[in-house]
Amino acid sequence: MILHALADLYERRSHDPDPARRLPKPGWEDKVIPFVVELRPDGSAVQLRDTRRQEGKKRVGASFLVPQSVKKTSGVAANLLWDSAEYALGASAKAESPNLAKQAAAFRERAEALLPWAGSDVGLNALLAFLRAPHLIPLQAAPHWAEMLETNAQVAFELQGDPGLLICERPAVAAAIDALRASQSAGELAPCLILQGQQLPAARLHTSIKGVWGAQSSGANVVSFNLDAFNSYGKTQGLNAPVSEQAAFAYTTALNDLLKTDSRNRVQVGDASTVFWADRPHEFDGEYTLADLLGEPRPDNPDRGRDAVRALYRTVQAGQQPAAEGSTRFFILGLAPNAARISVRFWLPGVPFVDLAPRLLQHFEDIRVARRFDNEPETPSLFRLLTTCALQGKADNIPPRLAGEWMRAILEDLPLPAGLLNAAVQRCKAEQDVTYLRACVLKAWLNRQMRSQPRPNLSTLPFKETLDMSNDTPAYKCGRLFATFERIQGEAQGDINTTIRDRYFGAASTTPANIFASLQKLMFAHLRKLTKKRAEYFQKLVGEIVALPMRELPHRLTLPQQAEFALGYYHQRQDFFTKKTDTDTTTDQPQGD
Incomplete structure (x- = not known):
């Protein structure tokens, strides 16, 4: 149900008339690329361009449409025509990088796989010429070269004269990428759980979900089987819960879009990353x-x-919504981290x-x-x-x-x-x-x-x-009475280090019968220090509170009653700050806490 709803969302947003909200087609994704290498047609490097812009306290790279990333593991796996600096440039800030040559070779081999479909494209040939004989000196002169290596930032390539258009976005290259993807779709046929059991190539691994607060920065999975103990008999990885490659792309793309940093479809509540659509x-x-x-x-x-x-x-x-508006259905999904997986906290x-x-x-x-x-x-x-x-x-x-x-x-x-x-x-x-x-x-x-x-x-x-004078709940009245005692002390003694709230709040809200007798004695002592008019006002107020049906103070308050006490205290205290009385024409103002 969850994956089906997300796949439906992808279908709707992939045809959105607004390009900013439109989701990428299968095999592609929007990716933040901080640095772009500009190449001449002969493959020589022109410059290393910084795409980042200032957003608040951070510099954020521009977003580009690039081929979908591969699932990274402990081995060597290169993305197509874009990747980290170690893969794309064969360069690293580390003193020792034993896999650097393998990573660069894997990146070059993936680019060469496009030659049968785009062998005549100038941009692809320029990139291959650069990868076969990389000349990094012009790039090393860039002021942000060291920063790029230190963070192993994502890097892509563009052809000189095509500003803002990556080589992977050139029409001939983009068509070649789609053709390559279609030729490599060799998943085992299985009934797709999302698409009504249609026999389709099943995704062996699903794209990682990023953006769930507390999960691994590299991403986590909603669907995964990484131990033999989780497998059904004769099944491995994604075949345990078969989802077609197309449907897996749809639901993961939609969910990643909902969870992205600037998304208006998400809210963080505690450890639950909640998305709506x-x-x-x-x-x-x-x-x-x-x-x-x-x-x-x-x-x-x-x-x-x-x-x-x-x-x-x-x-x-x-109350006059069109029938179609009122019947619009909203989906709410709450996600939380669970090691390398994502657990579903709630689903509406x-x-x-x-x-x-x-x-x-x-x-x-x-x-x-x-x-x-x-x-x-x-x-x-x-x-x-x-x-x-x-x-x-x-x-x-x-x-x-x-x-x-x-x-x-x-x-x-x-x-x-x-x-x-x-x-x-x-x-x-x-x-x-x-x-x-x-x-x-x-x-x-x-x-x-x-x-x-x-x-x-x-x-x-x-x-x-606000204050409810008619509320005769014993705990609520005890809270009101405690706030009144505190107010009397404040007017009698002024600003002091320790008030009755500091000393007695916990006990008064739990066992009022044990405390209020002592507080009443203090009240009479404090009243003697007030003017006659103020003393009469407070005596009248205490009488009104106690006059409500309450034969005796409760000996112990339950947890909900303690909440009523606290609310009564808050209401009465706020009433002192704002209320004008017959005996005092001045309006009380909030005091410092």
């Missing part, structure tokens, strides 16, 4: 906008995610837009909480929400599988994983604080959990964006 162009442009909705905002447009959410709201609220096959859009909006409703500071994101990405629950706020410390489970919960409208609640609550207690992002996580988890109950009490749903 649709079965047809869509008015909402969801095939690309899903990454804006759930991914980290781009530095050049930090409001892109917020704008995407607003556009989605307008699309859904209009063909979710109609009419079903997917409300689920996405529900996610943003669930995480909507009053912001602590104006510079905090209105629609935080999943990456930010996950890192706020990780030790030291580092992505490397996000628990494995958590990102994929959260993404799946959003897309299938399921409860959030229990591990997410545990991580968020533990970070609140470890740092004695409930940040804006953690409040988003806690509110989302609680609301989704309540909605998932067989008979949810709709009168109590959901936890709100």
